[in-house]
Amino acid sequence: MSNKFPEYKQFNLSQINKDIQKWWEEDDTFHKSMSTREGKPTFVFYEGPPSANGQPGIHHVMARTIKDTFCRYKTMQGFLVKRKAGWDTHGLPVELGVEKLLGITKEDIGKNITVAEYNAACRKEVMKYTDQWEELTRQMGYWVNMDDPYITYDNRYIETLWHLLSKLYKKGMLYKGYTIQPFSPAAGTGLSSHELNQPGCYRDVKDTTATVQFKVVRNEQSEQLFEGEEGDVHFVAWTTTPWTLPSNTALAVGPKVTYVKVRTFNPYTGTPSTVVLAKDLVKAYFKAEHAEVDFSEYEVGGKVLPYEVISEFKGADLAGISYEQLIPWVKPDGDAFRVITGDFVTTEDGTGIVHIAPTFGADDDRVAKQSGIAPLIMIDNEGKRQPMVDRTGKFFAIEDLDADFVASNVNVEAYKEYAGMYVKNAYDNNLTEKDPTLDVHISVMLKKENKAFKVEKHTHNYPHCWRTDKPILYYPLDSWFIRTTAVRDRMIELNKTINWKPGSTGTGRFGNWLENLVDWNLSRSRYWGTPLPIWRTEDGTEEKCIGSTEELVGEIAKAMEAGYMDNNPYEGFEVGVNTKDNYDKIDLHRPYVDDIVLVSSKGEKMFREPDLIDVWFDSGAMPYAQQHYPFENTDVMKDVFPADFIAEGVDQTRGWFFTLHAIATMIDDSVSFKTVISNGLVLDKKGNKMSKRLGNAVDPFETIDKYGSDPLRWYMTTNAQPWDNLKFDINGIDEVRRKFFGTLYNTYSFFALYANIDGFNYSEEEVAFEERPELDRWILSLLNSLIKEVGESYENYDATRAGRAISEFVGENLSNWFVRLSRKRYWGGEMNTDKLSAYQTLYTCLLNVAKLAAPIAPFYMDQLFNDLNAVTNKETKQSVHLATFPSYDEALINKDLEERMNIAQRVSSMVLGLRRKEKLKVRQPLSKIMVPVLNEQFQTQMEAVEEIIKAEINVKEVEYLTDSAGVIKKKIKPNFKTLGPKYGKLMKQIAGAVNGMSQEDIAAFEKAETFNITVGDENIALAMDDVEIMSEDIPGWLVANEGGVTVALDVTLTEELRNEGVAREFINRIQNIRKDSDFEVTDKVNILIAKTEEFDAALAEHADYISNQTLAASLEVVAKLDEASAHKIDIDGTEVLIAVNKQ
RNA sequence: AGUCCCGUAGCUCAGCUGGUUAGAGCGCUACACUGAUAAUGUAGAGGUCCCCAGUUCAAGUCUGGGCGGGACUACCA
Known part of the structure; x- marks a missing residue:
């Protein structure tokens, strides 16, 4: 307690930051902000867990400022705002960090380092920067509870994940299926979209592309195509990956696209040929002028390719037509080789007919499944179903295939020449970029067989594996999925109740994403992450999804009974004891769970599916897992779910925001958050992305240390809307x-x-x-x-x-x-x-x-x-x-x-402007200003602020000029807002008429309060509110005019005014001297002024005033002053000596 | 390629449901002020409101189409 307001010598926000931070810590203010609200309504906030194995950057300050601001606001409103910190600890970035640290690659895992050692390293590595994160949290003043954070690798956290997964499993929402995924044959591993989006992964490459002819099977259905034809009819389709052509099992057309039948020649063989392609793309293959060329003039290999468009079809009419297999090496099992429709088919490139190889394209796989088309599958010598390409990136060698399958489905004679060839030269150590590719070999073969219509090089953007630098393949892999499509509509519905900031992200980016939702691929073939809690018999007929450690321990006991396990690796763990100690006795990670073999109801051995789950499931499940729900905290769950508010970067839209929403919808048929702010990026001041590599990253610690957090937070908050990118x-x-x-x-x-x-x-x-x-x-x-x-x-x-x-x-x-x-x-x-x-x-x-x-x-x-x-x-x-x-x-x-204060500000500003023009210092008092008043209200307003204006501009009087004197020149302006709706098209003419009104017209208007004008044939009566009348000038005076207010300044100087001005000059100089002499504001002084002709009168007249203002005990005009003990001052060019001494 | 955001003064940004002279801060230039003073104030210069078309009496604002920057998702002939 003090009786003085603290005064500071300097203003140092950096120091204030440190002092207040220290005080908060001593006082434990943060916890008080919650404990004092105990029992009050809660405001629920979820902290999106950052990954502590990366260092915090300035953009984290941005996101956390937003979070903190609203949590503090809600606290001040009296809510209890609990906010639990959390750490995201699993996943690829951690693994990569460890591999770099240990100098190992994926291949070493299990060979040179055990999975247990590897995972132990991950566990240690992931919390590497927690100190920095905690320090940043403190320094930037982000109040989040770090006493008891949730940590995704914690066994209790994992247990909740297992519980949720088993719940989904029981609802039938978990299934194993195969899908086309990015796969790196060179590295032998699937890649996540995250990996594919590493900088530099997409590169332009030049590949051999082929437009090929699929021969139509003539039957009842295809008869329409053969009308007037004697020879064959072909569909033509384009591909950038000719090596997928042997796996073709369908062709897709756009149902609404128009196709044409064109009679022409095959440019390689010269054989007359009839082809079907999209009408819009005829121009891409044929030159319009060649349509006129007579077919008899055609020369094989010549530049002129004559053609004739015969007839038109809709894509929908072509559906169902069969064609002959293009490259009959392997026979597919099931329906194939017919035309199907797909909405994704466009006429932007290719032929408008799309080659479908279900084993090598995600779209292909999807439409093939929808239409019941079989993929082209081989059976390997282990009896497994495989695409035509093996995991090293080559066509399966015949000896690697199942003999029965070869006998029944493979045309060995044709296939053997190509078997064992790599689909990209990059995969084959014996080949270089200069060697012909498999694409070229296949194209050559097709040319010879009259099946190629056009072969050319084409540059396109293709993804590469960031580790091996070699191209990736899209490849079918087994994965576990969550059937999110089953709740898509519900997710869309619930999303409409969420308050998105900005709204467009919710309806647009997120909403559209939901509309096109696909099933969530949960599987990751990795080591450091939450294991999928599913055990299966070898034949896949029986499955168990484990939902708790209790259940697992029970199953282990059964397996021991069945003799499949010798010991219980989780021995000593006490079911139902939720302490950290108890849960630290076990480890639910790999490799420990992999060693657990369970027993099926039929007595078969069951092995864990080796996959881990997507780390996004970890974070999306945090509303439950942070509570270790339902094993603990079942009573508080209703108070902390759903969240009132969350905030993260816009990059989380399809990440955390999605997984939170999906899991809450599936588990509780509820939203997970009611309001979400998605903020933009923090770029450098030139608008480039910040990165350590480019050296343009801003260090948050340095910045806070130099400026303090407050200005940083304030700047980030006010400079741009949070969803705009911030150019820092x-x-x-x-x-x-x-x-x-x-x-x-x-x-x-x-x-x-x-x-x-x-x-x-x-x-x-x-x-x-x-x-x-x-x-x-x-x-x-x-x-x-x-x-x-x-x-x-x-x-x-x-x-x-x-x-x-x-x-x-x-x-x-x-x-x-x-x-x-x-x-x-x-x-x-x-x-x-x-x-x-x-x-x-x-x-x-x-x-x-x-x-x-x-x-x-x-x-x-x-x-x-x-x-x-x-x-x-x-x-x-x-x-x-x-x-x-x-x-x-x-x-x-x-x-x-x-x-009216606004009027005062405007009038003052205008008068100060006039003074400046006339070089009249504000210190020099003037007698009056004149203000025209056109209505009473204005005068009332002016009068209320008159004193303020007079003081501000240093004049003695305000004179109001009313209309009657006739000295005011007026200006009239049409009011478009009222006239517009009334007269519409006549506006321009009315405006012209109004602007052309004379002073007399205006006066008449004001008197009658109405005015008639004639526009064209129409007589229009203007009302007062159809126009704006204001003063413009007072002829003969010095006038300023702004926003309808006019003011005139009387610049006449009387002797009296001049003297007062002089007195003010003296006051000003004396005050300066006081200050220069370091006197206190309250010190009394004695003043001596040397006599001058010019100023004596002024000094005599205003002695009291001067003394008053300068706290002078005495003021004396003396005949002479010693220059050494006096100050020489200059007033309007006259030098005066003056002495100011402390009393 | 799709979806979303952004494009207004040299820079960073305002500009509400359309209304006729498009604003602020910084920077620049000049001036003023000086008991808030390592502050402050005032003024000036500085604009093709990204472009084109449309709706309208009226478009920075609404619609459509482009262009440029960014993000996310995807990669498909």
């Missing part, structure tokens, strides 16, 4: 420091300086609002408007708007107008109502600003709050973050007052 410019932080924090600090310092002198401590009665001067009521009105706007903005999750409004209030209104105009009220003199009101008003503004801004700038605002409160004890809380968010008083908001 360090100068912007400095600007915020000066503009906002500097101004606020200066305002406080000003307040503290004088409040301490006057001993103000807010112990006096509150000055009644009506008794406060105009200026005070004005700023209080604005303050209440501000509280309203800021409250609404926070409520609407718009901190940008809130911050900008606060900044505007502090900079423009509070500091630049209220304080500037009020300064004299605080100087000297006794405490009276006016002075008290000035203090109370300023105090109220500062205190409320502290509260309003606290969610965004928590450090400085807490200091400001406490500095203000230390003396007054008006607040019972020790921290602004424990205080209650202010509410506004509608009764104090006075729009008319705000408007």
Whole structure:
């Protein structure tokens, strides 16, 4: 407790950051902000777990500022805001880090390092940067509970995941299937989309592409195509991967696309040929002028390819037509070689007919399944179903295939020449880029067989494996899926209830994504992650999905009984004891779970499916897993689910936001979060992505250390809407420091300086609002408007708007107008109502600003709050973050007052401008200004602020000029807003007529309050509100004009005015001398001034005034002053000697 | 390729449901002020509101189509 408001020598936000941080830690303010709200309504926030194996960057400050701001705001509103920190600990980035650290590759795992050792290394590695993360959290003032974070590798966390998976399994939403996935034959592993999106993975490559002819089978269905034909008819289709042609089992057409039959020649063999392709793409294969060429002029290999369009078909009409297998090496089992329809077929490239190889394309696989088309499958010598290409990237060698299968399905004679060949040269160590590729070999073969229509090189973008640098294949792999498509409609419905910021992300990016949802591929062939808790018999007929450790331990016991296991690896674990110690006795990770063999109901051995699950399931399940639900906390679940609010980067839209939503929908038929803010990226100041590699990344610690967190947070919040990318410019932080924090600090310092002198401590009665001067009521009105706007903005999750409004209030209104105009009220003199009101008003503004801004700038605002409160004890809380968010008083908001103060500001600004033009210093008083008044309301408004204007511009009088004198020149403008709807098209003419009105017309208009004009044939009666009439000029005077307000300045100087001006000059010089001499503001002085002709009269006349203003005990004009002990000053070019001495 | 965001002064951004003179800050230039002073104020210069078409009496604002930057998802003939 103190009786003085703290005054500071310097303003150092970095130091304040450290001091307040220390104080919060000692005081445990964060926990108090929750404990004091115990029992209050909860506001639920979920923390998206960062991965602690990466260092935090400046963009994390962005996302966390948003999170923190709204949690603090809700706390100040009285909610209990629990927020549990969490760590995302599984997944590929961790594995990669470990491999780099240990200098090993995937191939070493299981050979040179055991899975147990490998995973132990991951477990250690993943928490590598937790210190840094915790430090950043503290320094940036992000209040999140780090005492008991959820950690995704924790066995209890995994147990909840298993519970959820088994729940889904029981609902029939978990299934094993195969899908086409990116696969790197060179590395022998599937790749995640994350890996594919590593920089540089997509590269332009030049490949041999082929447009090939599929011969139509003539039958009843295809008869339409053969009308008028004697020879064969072909479908033509284009492919960038000719090596997939032997696996072709269907052709797809667009149902609404128009196709044409074209008679022409095969350009390689010269054989007459009839082909079918999309009408729009005829021009891509044939030159229009060649349509005129006579077929008899055709030469094989020549540049001219004559053609004739015969007839047209709709894609839908072609569906079902059969064609002969293009490359009959392997016979598929099942329906194949017919035309199907697909919505994805376009006429943008190719022929509008798409070659479908279900084993090598995701789209192909999907449409083939929908149409019941069989994929081209081989059986290997282990009896497994395989695509034509093996996992090393070559066509299966005949000896690697099942002999029975070869006998029944393979045309050995044709296939043997190609068997064993790699589909990309990059996979074959004996080949280089210059060697012909398999694509070329196949194309050559097709040319010879009259099956190729066009073969050419084509450059396209193709993904490469980031580890081997070799191209990837799309390859069918077995995976476990969650049937998210089954709840798609429900997810869409629930999504509509979520408040997305910005809304477009919810309806657009996320909404569209849901519309096109596919089943969630859960499988990952990795080591460090949550194991899939599914055990299967070898033949796959029996399965068990384990939902808890209790269940697993029970199953182990049964397996031991059956003799399949010798010992229980989880011995000592006590079921139902939820302590960390107990759960640390076991490990649910690989390889331990892999060693567990269970027994099926029929007594068969069951082995765990070796997959791990997608790490996104880990994070998406956090609402449940952070509570270890349902093994613990079943009672609190309803209080912490769903979340009221979450926020992350926009890149999480299809990541965390999706998995949260999907899991909550499937498990609880509920949303997982009610409001979500997705923020944009933080780019460098040139708009480039930040990266350590480019060296343009900004270190958050350095930045906070230099500037403090508050300006950083403020800058990030107010510079751009959160969903816009932020071009991060360090100068912007400095600007915020000066503009906002500097101004606020200066305002406080000003307040503290004088409040301490006057001993103000807010112990006096509150000055009644009506008794406060105009200026005070004005700023209080604005303050209440501000509280309203800021409250609404926070409520609407718009901190940008809130911050900008606060900044505007502090900079423009509070500091630049209220304080500037009020300064004299605080100087000297006794405490009276006016002075008290000035203090109370300023105090109220500062205190409320502290509260309003606290969610965004928590450090400085807490200091400001406490500095203000230390003396007054008006607040019972020790921290602004424990205080209650202010509410506004509608009764104090006075729009008319705000408007007239605006007039005062405009008039002042204009007069100051006139003074500058005439080189009349503000210090020189002038006699009057003249203001034309066109209506009473304006005069009333002016009169209310007259004193303020006079003081601000230093004139003695305001003269109101009414119309009657006829000295005012007026201007009239049409009011488009009222005229527009009434007269529409006549607007232009009306505007012309109005603008052309004379002074007499205007006068007549005003008198009659209506005016008739003729436009074309129409007579139009204008009403007063159809126009705006304002003053423009007062002929003969020095006039300024702005926004309809006109003001004239009388620049005549009388002797009296001049003398007063001189007196003011003296005051100014004396004040400067006082300051230069380092006198205290309260020191009394004696003044001696050397006699001069020019100024004696002024000095004599205003001696008291000067003494008063400068705290002079005496003021004497003397004949002579010693230059050494006096100051030489210059007033209007005349030198004067003056001595100012402390009394 | 699809979806979404962004495009307004040299830079960073406002501009609400369309209304006729498009704003602010920074920077630049000039001036002023000086008991808030390593502050502050005022003014000036600076605009093809990305382009084209449309709707309308009226378009920075609405519609369509492009272009450019970014993000995500996908990669398919």
